[in-house]
Amino acid sequence: MKQYNLIIVFVAFSLSIFGQRRDENNVIKTDTISSSKNYQLIAIPIAFYTPETEFGFGGGGQLFLLNEKNRYKNRLSNILFSGIYTLNEQLMIEITPQIYLGSGDYFIDAHYLLEVYPNLFWGIGNNTPDENEEVYNQTTHAFNIAFLKRLPSNLNFGFQFNFKNHEVTEVQENGILASGDVLGSRRTVIAGLGAVFNYDTRDNTGSPNKGFYYQAKAQFSSELMGSTQGFNKFILDLREYLPIGKRSLLAFQLYSENNFGDVPFQALASYGGGNRARGYFFGRFRDKNMYVSQVEYRWRFKPRWTLNTFALAGEVAERPEDFFSIKNIKPSFGLGARFKIFKDKDTWLRFDYGSGIDGNSGIYFGINEAF
Template sequence: MKAGLLLGLFLAVTLEISAQSDTITYRPNKINQLKIVPLPAIGSNPANGWLFGLAPSATWYMGDPTTTKISNFVGNFLYTTKKQWIFSSRSNIFSNNNKLIFIGDWRYFVTSQFTYGLGSNSPNELELNPSQGNVLWGKQGMDFRLIRFYETILKRIGDSKFYLGLGYHLDIHSKIENYNEAPPDFNPIYSHDAYNSRLGFDLDRYTLSGISFNGVMENRDKAVSPYEKNFAWIQYKVNPTFLGSDQNSSLLMMDYRHYINLDEQRKRNLIALWGFGNFVVSGDVPYMSLPSITWDMFGRSGRGYAQGRFRGENMVYGEAEWRFPLQQNKETFGGTVFLNAASFSSKIDNEKLFAKINPGYGVGFRIMINKENRTTIAADYGFGQKGNSGFYLNINETF
């Protein structure tokens, strides 16, 4: 895996540096300063096995770079040794003079993932849930397909840092099959099936479709890799049956990020803070649509744990990260030390938020491959509780 990762880093750096220019020229009605990083993706993790494919990213300006924030796109086109297909694109696009923001999250997964039951107390190893009789708790396998289409459009309020807008959000989970490694004569009920049956959802397919009302404060200097200021996003999502949802429901998401500069001469030396909450406000949502670790837009929360390790009706997450340069007079190499914590609730198990908190921590290495746009390759290793850990390779900073 190390050799493959190094090859990917080398190719990405070579291709990007060969295309760089230090001259900023504004061309009206054209995309400006387009930078594309065709990063080969070779890696491994417990959820996917070995992964092969491409993880391209791009940054550009939709208007005058002096008055327009940089736009970015991150994609994944991957196949794994567990016979999974992972296709996704995430984008954050600013129109000329930042009048509009377009936020996109599109995915198609033919994949599998372990799920562990609801709440923060779910164990690593497979066992029966003490509060639900013959229902499994702990590590349970699941095959499924996911179609996701999220698109939000926000309009700037005058010349302020504030935006209001609407979004449409669609999740279709299908071909869901559970499995476990227990003996054949052990025939309990899976956490997913118990939850969905109790609330009247199908076990093999369900849809969540709705509109969202959004308020954003965009005050970061560069969204892909901020050095200072802050960002806030509040979203209220309504999922009515007349738009295709299996049941009526609503969710509230709150996201706040703050960047504290530690050295005016080296602004890359900073403390980054992230607070995130996701809550089911009314009605019920199917199991795989519940708030879950690492299911945020860019999949960056919960370093130290696998995607989906914790899930519940309500989620609160916090993270602090120290980012610093590793060279005295250059910005190419950097490092980071981070600490995070998450808590989940479960109505079925009568578990309240903050009854248990699961921390994570780790270190990371950064390679800035474009100083002007701050395009960065981020490699992190995180540790969680009870033997959980993971390696993470991404484009741009975690948050």
């Protein structure tokens, strides 16, 4: 894959910002436009460019509920919403409520997505050739909601409902998806229940300086609940942040995903992207099983400036026992820089360059750390 994944986000910062968080589009909140004792509304102007989308623009906001606060981690309930349109006629609308109840003893985490999005597909497997690349158009409605209970000592456990409706509206003539042999090549509905468990001791979520984050998810999609296929998904995400002296940090992540049953291609484990496998297009390789292991060294040479270097390796496979063949591993190496936007808030601009094998590479510009 010889295209670069270049994302540029322009944001007009205000002098007074109540809080920030990171989302998949690497957007931060800005410009307080309404405030009272009970809420604060912050506007989000958005603009970016990628080779896949060309110029994209939009906006949104974040509503902070000032009376609904997690007293354990000093985090506020909020509702994030955004809308983005691109010159390639792609549309993305997202709404993400995160609500704390009982002063943080209970947590509701929900997400709605409407996406009209042309994408790229190379087939299924760990060694799909570049010449397989084809474009397909897809419209997605997705909704999930999780209800978690805080347990003692930074533990959280809860249940989740997932729903996704993928409508493939256009495929490339004589392409892989046009054959109809790929599960999900016409329409896929994913619906089911799941369980979530996490252990979180990080000092902050956007750019941790120390602590641990361990998460395990189990998701069960059933035809009894409306799914077009029945399958199960298990995700394990393990992260550690180890300070080295006063200015340096080593960050580690091990991510694994395993799917069992009749899995449509939209739900397969996807290798690549700006967070888990920098240097590869997101979804460049897809299959039922995947692991990614990455390590990053971060050196804060000035109070508001950090340099980093990272290395990662991983792969996808139909069966876990096919992992760890040297010829199949997909490594990547890279470096980058960070700039702290506000002196008193731990929010950072991030620039990374990642280089994989076989011409794969990527440039990433966004907010906060990759993991």
